[in-house]
Amino acid sequence: MSNYYPPVSFSFSVSIGGNSRGVDASFSEVSGLNSRMDTFAVREGGENRFVHQLPQTVKNTNISLKRGLMVASSALVKWCKDTLEGGMSNPIVTKTVIVSLLDQTQQPMLAWSLDRAWPVGWQVAQFNARENSVAIETIDLAYAQVRRKLIRTKAATGFLKP
Numbered sequence: 001m002s003n004y005y006p007p008v009s010f011s012f013s014v015s016i017g018g019n020s021r022g023v024d025a026s027f028s029e030v031s032g033l034n035s036r037m038d039t040f041a042v043r044e045g046g047e048n049r050f051v052h053q054l055p056q057t058v059k060n061t062n063i064s065l066k067r068g069l070m071v072a073s074s075a076l077v078k079w080c081k082d083t084l085e086g087g088m089s090n091p092i093v094t095k096t097v098i099v100s101l102l103d104q105t106q107q108p109m110l111a112w113s114l115d116r117a118w119p120v121g122w123q124v125a126q127f128n129a130r131e132n133s134v135a136i137e138t139i140d141l142a143y144a145q146v147r148r149k150l151i152r153t154k155a156a157t158g159f160l161k162p
Contacts, residue, residue, distance in 0.1 A: 007109065011102040014065065016076060016117075017095035024076040028136075029066040030099055033112055035059070035146055062120060062140045063097070069124060069135035080119040080139060094118045097141060100151075108151050114143040 014027050038056040070077050083092055094116040100108035121140030 007101055007103065009101075011104075011106070013100045013102060013108070015098040015100070017079075017097075019075065024074050027065045027067045030063065031066075032061045032063040032140075033099065033146065034061040036061075060143055060146055062142050063099075063114060063117075065139045065141070066136055067139075069137045076139070080122050083119045084122055092118050094144075097143065111149045111151055113147045113149065114141070114145075115147070116144040117141045118143075 012030060014025050014030060016024060019025060035058055037058050039053040040056050042052040042054055044052060079093065079095070082090060095118070097114040097117045098111055099114070100111040103109045118141065119139060120142045121138070123138045123140075125136040125138070127135065
């Protein structure tokens with residue numbers, strides 16, 4: 001039996017275009033880190049026991065970032081506003097987004113780099129007078145490619161019990 005302890009999912013950080021501090025890097029939830037390879041079926045003549053599944057393309061789902069609604073202007077708000085409200089009059093600016101899973105010392109141990117990301121959706125959660133909750137905004141980003149990177153640090157080995 002192994003003494004491995006899986007990392008916790010509530011300790012993470014987000015960096016957008018190299019900015020990893022302040023309000024533009026503070027999110028309560030990140031979802032949508034998902035890549036899937038499409039396949040197509042090929043039936044072989046005379047062979048009725050199975051169908052061949054051949055690879056086609058890799059699809060990445062949009063990533064969703066959730067945080068408390070930002071009232072003041074910021075670089076992320078400006079990027080979303082320029083992209084989504086610009087009427088396609090300006091070129092879409094892409095950025096690299098890095099989502100890092102942190103260890104117990106708040107150091108990155110695993111990271112996902114989303115290359116050439118850009119905003120494709122911006123949503124504000126419903127307002128409800130019967131609830132006592134923070135107004136949440138969701139920013140959806142599309143991206144061209146995701147790369148997963150294991151970061152070897154001294155602290156990352158702390159999840160193995162001696």
